[in-house]
Amino acid sequence: MTAFTYDHIHLRSPDAEATARWYENMFGAEIIRSVQSDGRPRLDLSLGGVAVFIAQVPPEQAVAAPPEPPYLGLEHIGLRVDGIDRVVAELKQKDFVLLRPARERDAGPGRSQHKAPLPHRGRGGTKPEGLGG
Numbered sequence: 001m002t003a004f005t006y007d008h009i010h011l012r013s014p015d016a017e018a019t020a021r022w023y024e025n026m027f028g029a030e031i032i033r034s035v036q037s038d039g040r041p042r043l044d045l046s047l048g049g050v051a052v053f054i055a056q057v058p059p060e061q062a063v064a065a066p067p068e069p070p071y072l073g074l075e076h077i078g079l080r081v082d083g084i085d086r087v088v089a090e091l092k093q094k095d096f097v098l099l100r101p102a103r104e105r106d107a108g109p110g111r112s113q114h115k116a117p118l119p120h121r122g123r124g125g126t127k128p129e130g131l132g133g
Helices: 016-027 084-092
Strands: 009-013 030-035 041-047 050-056 097-104 110-115
Touching: 009 016, 016 030, 016 041, 016 050, 084 097
Parallel strands: 009 050
Antiparallel strands: 030 041, 041 050, 097 110
């Protein structure tokens, strides 16, 4: 069987620059600027070692509104931190919007739900029957 490895997450944004700056400010993501083969500027992030591509959506492009969770497909991006209460306090000083209280997981890292500058979701589908998770 072919071996598959992780490559990237792809976000679409009406303001790729503002989205990149938000991830940089909130989570310390590294902004990576380059030029695509067609000459257009490209904006990517390195977020905890994960590649995140941010596509600029032109204002004239028709796009569907994102769904409200829960829905099928990629629902969120999970970040792991030590000391969730301290981290949430730091983020709130940066106008971070917490949608659900942070909580410690049993014998593991803490979790919270937050509001990004625009709702992000990925392309995806359903899992084959019988897969857990």
